[in-house]
Amino acid sequence: MSSDGVTTIAEVARHAGVSRATVSRVMNGRASVDPALAERVRQVATRLNYSPSRVARSLSLGRTQTIGLLVPDLGNPMFQQVLRGANQAARRSGYRILVADSIEEPQREAELAIEARRRCDALILCSPRMPETELISVLQATRPVVLVNRELAASAVPTLTVDYVHGIRAAAQHLLDLGHRRLLYLAGPAQSASNAARVGGLRDFQREHPEAAIEFLACGSMIEDGHRAGRAVLESGASAVLAFNDLVAFGLLGALDEAGADVPGDLSVVGFDDIDFARYARPSLTTMHVPQAELGHRAWEHLHDLLEPGEGSTPPTQYYRPTLIARGSTGAPP
Amino acid sequence: MSSDGVTTIAEVARHAGVSRATVSRVMNGRASVDPALAERVRQVATRLNYSPSRVARSLSLGRTQTIGLLVPDLGNPMFQQVLRGANQAARRSGYRILVADSIEEPQREAELAIEARRRCDALILCSPRMPETELISVLQATRPVVLVNRELAASAVPTLTVDYVHGIRAAAQHLLDLGHRRLLYLAGPAQSASNAARVGGLRDFQREHPEAAIEFLACGSMIEDGHRAGRAVLESGASAVLAFNDLVAFGLLGALDEAGADVPGDLSVVGFDDIDFARYARPSLTTMHVPQAELGHRAWEHLHDLLEPGEGSTPPTQYYRPTLIARGSTGAPP
DNA sequence: TTGTATGCGTTATCAT
DNA sequence: ATGATAACGCATACAA
Numbered sequence: 001m002s003s004d005g006v007t008t009i010a011e012v013a014r015h016a017g018v019s020r021a022t023v024s025r026v027m028n029g030r031a032s033v034d035p036a037l038a039e040r041v042r043q044v045a046t047r048l049n050y051s052p053s054r055v056a057r058s059l060s061l062g063r064t065q066t067i068g069l070l071v072p073d074l075g076n077p078m079f080q081q082v083l084r085g086a087n088q089a090a091r092r093s094g095y096r097i098l099v100a101d102s103i104e105e106p107q108r109e110a111e112l113a114i115e116a117r118r119r120c121d122a123l124i125l126c127s128p129r130m131p132e133t134e135l136i137s138v139l140q141a142t143r144p145v146v147l148v149n150r151e152l153a154a155s156a157v158p159t160l161t162v163d164y165v166h167g168i169r170a171a172a173q174h175l176l177d178l179g180h181r182r183l184l185y186l187a188g189p190a191q192s193a194s195n196a197a198r199v200g201g202l203r204d205f206q207r208e209h210p211e212a213a214i215e216f217l218a219c220g221s222m223i224e225d226g227h228r229a230g231r232a233v234l235e236s237g238a239s240a241v242l243a244f245n246d247l248v249a250f251g252l253l254g255a256l257d258e259a260g261a262d263v264p265g266d267l268s269v270v271g272f273d274d275i276d277f278a279r280y281a282r283p284s285l286t287t288m289h290v291p292q293a294e295l296g297h298r299a300w301e302h303l304h305d306l307l308e309p310g311e312g313s314t315p316p317t318q319y320y321r322p323t324l325i326a327r328g329s330t331g332a333p334p
Numbered sequence: 335m336s337s338d339g340v341t342t343i344a345e346v347a348r349h350a351g352v353s354r355a356t357v358s359r360v361m362n363g364r365a366s367v368d369p370a371l372a373e374r375v376r377q378v379a380t381r382l383n384y385s386p387s388r389v390a391r392s393l394s395l396g397r398t399q400t401i402g403l404l405v406p407d408l409g410n411p412m413f414q415q416v417l418r419g420a421n422q423a424a425r426r427s428g429y430r431i432l433v434a435d436s437i438e439e440p441q442r443e444a445e446l447a448i449e450a451r452r453r454c455d456a457l458i459l460c461s462p463r464m465p466e467t468e469l470i471s472v473l474q475a476t477r478p479v480v481l482v483n484r485e486l487a488a489s490a491v492p493t494l495t496v497d498y499v500h501g502i503r504a505a506a507q508h509l510l511d512l513g514h515r516r517l518l519y520l521a522g523p524a525q526s527a528s529n530a531a532r533v534g535g536l537r538d539f540q541r542e543h544p545e546a547a548i549e550f551l552a553c554g555s556m557i558e559d560g561h562r563a564g565r566a567v568l569e570s571g572a573s574a575v576l577a578f579n580d581l582v583a584f585g586l587l588g589a590l591d592e593a594g595a596d597v598p599g600d601l602s603v604v605g606f607d608d609i610d611f612a613r614y615a616r617p618s619l620t621t622m623h624v625p626q627a628e629l630g631h632r633a634w635e636h637l638h639d640l641l642e643p644g645e646g647s648t649p650p651t652q653y654y655r656p657t658l659i660a661r662g663s664t665g666a667p668p
Numbered sequence: 669t670t671g672t673a674t675g676c677g678t679t680a681t682c683a684t
Numbered sequence: 685a686t687g688a689t690a691a692c693g694c695a696t697a698c699a700a
Contacts, residue, residue: 008693019671024695032669054453055398056693058389059676066432066453074418075610077411084408087435096453098400098432101421119388119400119430223614254614276409280557280588282616342677353687358679366685390677393692 007050016044027052066096067303068116068123069296070109074101076221076247077275078292082126082148085296093304095121102129106191110138117142122303124148124296129191144306146299150193158302159317160295164194164272165201167288167322171242171270172205172214174286174324180240180268180333181212186219186229186252188244195244198272202242219244223251230255239267239333246271246278246287253281253329264331274325283328290322341384350378361386400430401637402450402457403630404443408435410555410581411609412626416460416482419630427638429455436463440525444472451476456641458482458633463525478640480633484527492636493651494629498528498606499535501622501656505576505604506539506548508620508658514574514602514667515546520553520563520586522578529578532606536576553578557585564589573601573667580605580612580621587615587663598665608659617662624656 009027013020018041025033026041044050058064069086071079087097100116102109109130117123123142127149128135139145139157146158168185175183185202188195199216206214215236219225226248233241233252243249249271256263263269263283271278274289298318343361347354352375359367360375378384392398403420405413421431434450436443443464451457457476461483462469473479473491480492502519509517519536522529533550540548549570553559560582567575567586577583583605590597597603597617605612605621612619632652 009695010693020694021672021696022670025670028695034669037669051452052695053393053693055389055392056676057695059387059393059678059692060694060696062676064389074414074421077414080408080411080414083433084435087408087433088438091435091438096432096434096450098430099417099421100430101418101425104422104425116430118385223610227614250611250614253616254618257616276557277584277611280561280584281611282587282591284588343679344677354678355680355687355689356685359686362679368685371685386679387677390692391679393676393694394678394680396692 006053007048009050009052012041012045012048012050015048016041024052063121063307064119065094066098066120067300068098068100068113068120069126070100070102070113070116070123070128071126072101072106072109072129073103073221074099075103076245077277078245078273078290079126081275081292082124082296082299085293086124086300087296088293089297089300093300095300110134113138114141117145122146122307124299124303125150126299127192127194129189129193144303146302146306148295148299156316158306160298160302161317161319162194162290162295163319163321164197165204167272167290168198168201168242169205170322170324171272171288172202172212174326174330175240175242175268175270176209176212178240178268178330178332182238183212183214183240183242184233184236184238185214185216185242186226186233186244186248187216188219188221188248190218192221198242198244219248221245221247223247223254226251226253227255230259233267234259234261240330241267241269243269243271246273246275246285249285249287249329250277250281253283253285263329266334268330268333270330272322278325279327281329286327286330287325288322289325291320295320340387341382343384343386346375346379346382346384349382350375358386397455397641398453399428400432400454401634402432402434402447402454403460404434404436404447404450404457404462405460406435406440406443406463407437407555408433409437410579411611412579412607412624413460415609415626416458416630416633419627420458420634421630422627423631423634427634429634444468447472448475451479456480456637458630458637459484460633461526461528463523463527478637480636480640482629482633490650492640494632494636495651495653496528496624496629497653497655498531499538501606501624502532502535502576503539504656504658505606505622506536506546508660508664509574509576509602509604510543510546512574512602512664512666516572517546517548517574517576518567518570518572519548519550519576520560520567520578520582521550522553522555522582524552526555532576532578553582555579555581557581557588560585560587561589564593567601568593568595574664575601575603577603577605580607580609580619583619583621583663584611584615587617587619597663600668602664602667604664606656612659613661615663620661620664621659622656623659625654629654
């Protein structure tokens with residue numbers, strides 16, 4: 001072994017009395033090497049506890065077998081699931097995932113993406129908040145890349161997107177069907193494209209259903225945001241609330257309970273995403289189901305096709321339509 | 335640019351009419367270079383959109399600026415928080431995190447750890463389930479490494495550990511103080527060292543408090559495990575339940591609610607970890623608080639000290655004592 | 669089948 | 685201050 005404790009291919013070659021090329025061939029399972037010799041090399045490699053340097057290998061091969069995943073907030077269960085799904089899928093193909101969380105400096109998201117990409121073979125860009133023009137150049141600079149949870153018209157980048165417009169409309173319709181006429185939407189981050197989609201969907205819905213009134217209230221994407229909104233929600237006079245996501249809904253449920261309001265007796269609440277906890281909460285949370293881990297899973301599949309173009313090519317863009325999961329937090333208005 | 339679209343240092347050098355060494359010096363902010371020349375090089379670098387190859391840099395420098403994090407289950411909020419904490423801390427020092435989730439093949443955990451370490455400068459081993467002898471050799475093979483959430487007597491490896499023995503005893507005491515005399519512990523995975531610690535703590539507690547009876551029931555670590563245990567819990571006759579963790583507690587709360595049992599009226603439930611959702615659940619969950627993100631944060635600090643030995647050295651082992659957070663899920667027995 | 673030589677893109681050593 | 689050159693550890697084209 002060399003001084004720093006790591007065996008190199010040269011040392012194995014020397015001990016086995018062969019060339020480095022032969023060792024390399026053996027380690028990579030190349031057929032064109034004498035079985036007896038190969039065995040001897042393997043023995044020596046094992047004895048010296050040798051395993052090829054991933055870094056040197058990456059430099060020589062031009063690929064790192066690593067992909068980057070950029071998310072806006074690792075604390076959000078939605079993105080955690082995307083990470084989990086992508087990680088499992090990538091792992092099966094021998095790839096690993098490098099995480100990048102932009103929450104500390106959202107304004108440097110683009111920079112972060114490009115930097116992350118330089119260490120990886122490809123990138124998954126999840127719910128990027130950056131402006132469109134910036135996004136376009138980032139996508140250009142980080143290919144191969146797949147975009148998750150954000151749309152970009154006229155882009156050749158593989159995209160996995162959730163139909164938030166349809167989703168929020170379905171949620172609103174659910175409330176309307178229950179008899180609610182005064183709805184309140186707790187909006188997510190201003191830079192969030194999916195929030196914009198929800199707002200757009202609700203405005204359309206409002207036009208088509210003049211019998212209902214929809215109010216909008218800036219809120220956020222985290223539990224605390226929802227919790228803080230409790231008072232404003234109660235004062236709004238609405239009989240049903242559409243939360244930006246399940247986290248916000250949870251925070252709100254907590255605040256409502258503390259205020260002594262009954263859900264769904266006094267107020268109905270619907271979330272978005274269907275995170276694991278939604279079904280176990282009390283009252284269980286009515287929400288729009290989004291296949292979070294599958295998004296990560298599929299994102300990897302797209303990337304895999306881009307990295308190792310084979311026979312089966314996946315379509316460039318895939319839509320996921322959230323489905324309503326009606327649970328205990330919604331009911332008839334008081 | 336070369337054919338694959340990535341500019342190399344050689345091209346920048348050629349365009350700027352200088353040597354690669356000079357470009358390297360400029361890119362690394364070395365002072366010993368003529369300001370005018372440096373400026374020219376920078377201009378060219380910007381024009382060619384050059385940024386140094388991380389891989390080549392890693393090979394030359396012998397470090398990757400990446401650390402690995404191995405967890406038993408990325409789906410568990412506890413580990414997600416450790417990841418989040420470690421990631422934020424590492425990022426501030428210019429390091430990135432590579433994730434490894436052993437959930438798919440727990441029996442290959444050791445292998446996974448070693449493989450992950452080969453791509454990184456160091457490793458955070460979180461709640462490893464592997465047997466002690468195996469763990470010892472893995473720790474040896476992956477240094478620098480820090481061990482989180484598992485103890486190893488007579489080991490020089492920096493360790494961050496939660497005092498589960500004290501924690502579970504405090505939880506049991508809380509129930510005893512409320513008047514409960516029949517307790518039930520829903521046990522975690524058999525390979526979990528922290529589960530063993532809890533069991534040991536409870537047995538001690540039992541001995542010291544003959545007035546109380548503690549039953550043990552194999553359960554698991556996930557929401558579904560807790561949910562499945564609902565029936566058995568009701569049939570046990572216990573008036574209070576100590577769940578392995580908050581996830582199990584949540585699953586149980588859901589099952590109890592479905593069965594029409596009132597918490598804490600009919601049954602008290604206490605969790606462990608104090609994940610974000612614990613306080614927003616209804617009833618809010620009484621639990622033992624563990625500073626999850628801080629564990630990740632501190633783990634990085636230890637690693638950082640190992641990687642770049644400076645003045646301030648952190649103690650080799652750090653204990654975290656969970657604190658009781660009494661909320662709504664516990665009360666007097668019926 | 670095996671070995672030799674070269675390249676991957678950087679940084680660092682040693683001249684100048 | 686700058687440049688030539690040798691690592692870093694591996695994979696591969698080409699020779700033998």
